[in-house]
Amino acid sequence: MTTKIRIQRWAVGLALASACVLVATAQVAPATAPAADAPVVDDIPFASPNPTAVTVPSDPNAWGGPRTGSEETLSDRVVTYKIDATLDPKKHTIDGKQQLTWRNRSAVPVKSVYLHLYLNAFEGPGSTFNTEKRNNAFGFRSGVETEDGGYGYTRLTKVAQNGATVPWTYVHPDNGPSTDRTVVRLDLPEAVAAGGSTTIDMDFFNQLPRVSARTGYYGTFHLVGQWFPKIGVLELPGERGATAPRWNVHEFHLHSEFYADYGLYDVSITVPKDYTVGATGELQGTPVEKKGLVTHRYVQGDVHDFAWTADNRYAKPLDGVYNGANGPVKVRVLYHPEYANNARPVLDATIASLTYFSKTLGDYPYKTVTAVVPPYNADEAGGMEYPTFFTASSYKDVREGRLERYALDFVTIHEFGHGYFYGILGSNEFEEPMLDEGLNEYWDHRMLVANKQTATAQTWLTKLVGVDIALGEFEQQRLGAMTGEPADPVGNSSWDRMSSNSYGTVYARTATVMHDLEQQVGKDALERAFKQYYAQWKFRHPSIADFRESMAVGTGQRALVEKVFAEQVYSTRKVDxxxxxxxxxxxxxxxxxxxxxxxxxxxxxxxxxxxxxxxxxxxxxxxxxxxxxxxxxxxxxxxxxxxxxxxxxxxxxxxxxxxxxxxxxxxxxxxxxxxxxxxxxxxxxxxxxxxxxxxVFLDKDKLDDSRTIEADGSASRRWSADIAAFFQSLFALLVTV
Known part of the structure; x- marks a missing residue:
């Protein structure tokens, strides 16, 4: 998720909690009724509803072991999705058919499996998501409220295994409200043998919400994310701290994002013929037209999610190519006429990101990248990441030197960067968001420093003080790092936190911790460790303990790394x-x-x-x-x-x-x-x-770091500069909301 939303997360309480309207959601009665309190047939437990950062490294052979490049597939594929989806752009609904084939990696038969139904977070006030939104101290993203008629949901209308009806029921792995319906258990007629696979056929119906958080529609624009029934992750002993098989399938929390197995996606999307489509993966052949509708088929292996967009207002796509070590990468930017001037900057920033991330972490393994510039009044669709597909931001004036241009570049870099830390390195964004949002934030700013891109611009504040206000990338980060009184360790889960402001430290404090660690171990050692982390854990699911080990081994400074993690990742030691x-x-x-x-x-x-x-x-x-x-x-x-x-x-x-x-x-x-x-x-x-x-940017107060014998105005000027820098950062975020 992008920093464009983080103003509510750390800007000194300026944001307010969003009110949740109490309007009942229209529902579609499922053809197969959910079972009432169906008993759990097997005893595989859920992951803890209050997880803490993993401290024990994973088994070296976890998730199938390191990927050497000699395997037939990039990942150890666990699941295959074959989906047919038809969009009604006027009703903003999707009729879907899904064939899900899942492999049981465990040594025991599995009788019950669990699916995420993420869109149910937006069906009304009873979801975990909306309950947390009402109770949160600082608000969420840009605070867009759901209005009448703007709710969304997913309904299963048929579930079968080998032709036999599958009973199902909603469950609450995190002890959320009984009215939450974001996780469902399927009790299979036939158990899946240890090491065996099963195929589950299901029909589902989506009502997309009006865009208010990550996904939905506005007018003819449709961003379709977290839209299909997605199976949870069965973790095994030695994986991310697990000591026995467990289902990692958390409810959709306010600040949590996603976690899923790698697999193969084969998705056919049917839309009216005047609609342009963009999606995860590669388009297969020429779209097929029939009765005024066109079906676009996209296929992508070795990813753990799939998202797409459709709109009849998209301008002609802007295309480019990145020539990487794994061959050419087709880069496409989808945009609307009102933001035509955003397309080229987004394309350039995406190609620059491909270059930087491939050089400093590892070669980009896919053949496509699609970036979407959201239209006017659909800002909440911006700043989201999916494999090979992301949404940037959109601004009216993106001339060089303006804060809006800096913000557009940064959001593009940030959302692309998720393709590495969330995508290729399959971090668990539910439980350890530091590994995605935090490390990505750090690496993005590192890229800006390397490319000498700064946030200097002729803003209203610059004109007011008569000085070009400038502050380094990581000096800006420390402003949101809770350096004085950090409330939660950065290694904590995304939802078990004091406030949205504290969740925001996942971004800023992680970036600051990593900045200070780099200053201690040196640039080359730190980059060497990150490359090792990428090489060892790509297409797997590392934990914070695994990342810590990569840092310790890669830098050659174990004692220092373990001290930093003990104080700043697993704990909340301030520096003063x-x-x-x-x-x-x-x-x-x-x-x-x-x-x-x-x-x-x-x-x-x-x-x-x-x-x-x-x-x-x-x-x-x-x-x-x-x-x-x-x-x-x-x-x-x-x-x-x-x-x-x-x-x-x-x-x-x-x-x-x-x-x-x-x-x-x-x-x-x-x-x-x-x-x-x-x-x-x-x-x-x-x-x-x-x-x-x-x-040392973690220091609580840099103003008390210096003293002079005689009175010197430089301290007060420095204080004024810090205030100016704060407002500059605040403005940079505000203009993106």
């Missing part, structure tokens, strides 16, 4: 280092008793004062060009640094009036809460600064 005392004074002769030539002599104050004055006068005559702070006496500089949070590598730079400096290091281990130095030098100190190279 500050200079609490700073002084630099001459070391002057003092009155008192002293022994001179064997006799005790008292040096009185007047005598000492005169000797000081004489020494200064003599120095001045001998050094007529001496600078302030230079004289006959040495200086003692005293510095105390307080440490109230996690211990991180820190340097302290002390500058002196003669232009020299000293670099000191704070202890990087132990529990001591302070460090003190006394420096004796010929020149007076003028400033002391923690983290002079700006490596």
């Amino acid at each position: 280092d500050r200079i609490s005392e700073f002084s630099s004074d001459e070391i002057l002769p003092q009155p008192g008793l002293a022994e001179v030539k064997g006799k005790v002599v008292e040096r009185k104050s007047e005598e000492v004062d005169k000797s000081i004055d004489d020494a200064r006068e003599a120095f001045k005559k001998a050094h007529p060009k001496a600078k302030d702070g230079e004289g006959p006496f040495e200086y003692a500089t005293r510095i105390i640094v307080r440490r109230d949070g996690a211990v991180v590598p820190q340097t302290l730079l002390v500058r002196f009036e003669d232009g020299t400096s000293q670099t000191l290091r704070l202890p990087d281990s132990g529990d001591k809460r302070w460090a003190r130095w006394r420096l004796v030098t010929k020149s007076r100190a003028v400033s002391a600064e923690l983290d002079p190279e700006r490596r």
Whole structure:
């Protein structure tokens, strides 16, 4: 999901929780009635409704073992979907027929399987999604409310296994409201043997919602995501922390996204002949027309989701090609006439992303990428990712140098990047969103830094202050990282969090943690570790523990990596280092008793004062060009640094009036809460600064990192710049909502 939505997640409580309208949803009575409280035939449990980040690495052979490239398929395919879908663009409905073939990877027979019916999140106030939306403290995405007639749902109308009717019932794996219908259990007439497969035929009916969150319609525009009955994931021992077989099939939560097995999708989409279609995968042959309708067939293997779009207002698609190591990749941009000026930037940013991600992580394995620019009034369809298919954003003015252009580029990069972290690396976005949203956010900003793209632009704030407001990519991220009082570990699930604001730290705090880790291990070591992570876990389903292991091995700095994960991924240790005392004074002769030539002599104050004055006068005559702070006496500089949070590598730079400096290091281990130095030098100190190279962005407050001997306006100017930077970031997000 894109940062275009994150204003509600971290912008200092500016967003409000969306009200959920209490209007009943129209329903289609299923031909096969759901079973009433049907008993569970097998005893395979659900994954925990309150999961925490996985700490134990997966078995090396989990998910079929690493993909070497010598296998027949890119992934160890578990499921095959053959779907026929017919869109009624006036009623915004879909009649679907699905043949689902699923392989039981476990060592035990399976009698009951579970499916996601995601569209039921939008059928009314009783869903888990809408319940959480009402109760959430900060709101969701851009806060679009569902209006009368704008609800959506999925209904199963027929389910059969080998011709035998399959009874089914709604279940609640996360103990959500009994009125939630986003997960359904099928009790199969015939158990699926260990290592065996079964085929389930089903008919289903979709009423698409008016676009309010990720999917739906607006006018003739249709973005069809999470629309088909999708089987849950049966995890085995040694996979993502599982110790026994378990069904990972969570309800559709407000902030959660998706998790599914890899497989093969063969999808035929029938629409009126004047409609343009774009979808996951490759178009097979020429679309077939019959009675004013056209059927488009798309096939894609080794993905775990499928989405598509249809509209009769799309302009002529803009096409391009990326020539990668695995052959040419066809890049297509679908857009509407009102946003024709968005098409070229989206195409260019997509090709640039293909280049960067292929170079820094691993070669793109598919043959297509389709990007959709959503039309006016369908912003909520923007900023979503699916395999080989994503939606960008849309802006009126995207000239170079404007924030809107920066935002369009970034959303495009971000949504493409999900194709790696959510797509090729099949992260569980329900339970460990850090592995997708967080790492993707970090890598996207890393790309912008590498390509020297910044968010500088002539905004209203720039005009107001008369200065071109600019802030580095990761300096912007720390603004939303809850550096002061982080509420939840970034490794937590997407729904078990204090607020939307805390969920937003999955993006910003993860990016900041990874930025600081890169500063410690070095750019080359960090990139080497990410490449190793990609190579080892592509087309599988890594956990946070697996990612941690890749970082430890790839960087060669296990102790450091494990410390960072313990403090910042599995826990919420803030970082708060500050200079609490700073002084630099001459070391002057003092009155008192002293022994001179064997006799005790008292040096009185007047005598000492005169000797000081004489020494200064003599120095001045001998050094007529001496600078302030230079004289006959040495200086003692005293510095105390307080440490109230996690211990991180820190340097302290002390500058002196003669232009020299000293670099000191704070202890990087132990529990001591302070460090003190006394420096004796010929020149007076003028400033002391923690983290002079700006490596530690997790620090709660960068303003208390520096002190000067004399009053200096630079601190206040820096404070003003941080405020300006905040509003710049806020504006960058607001213009996308």
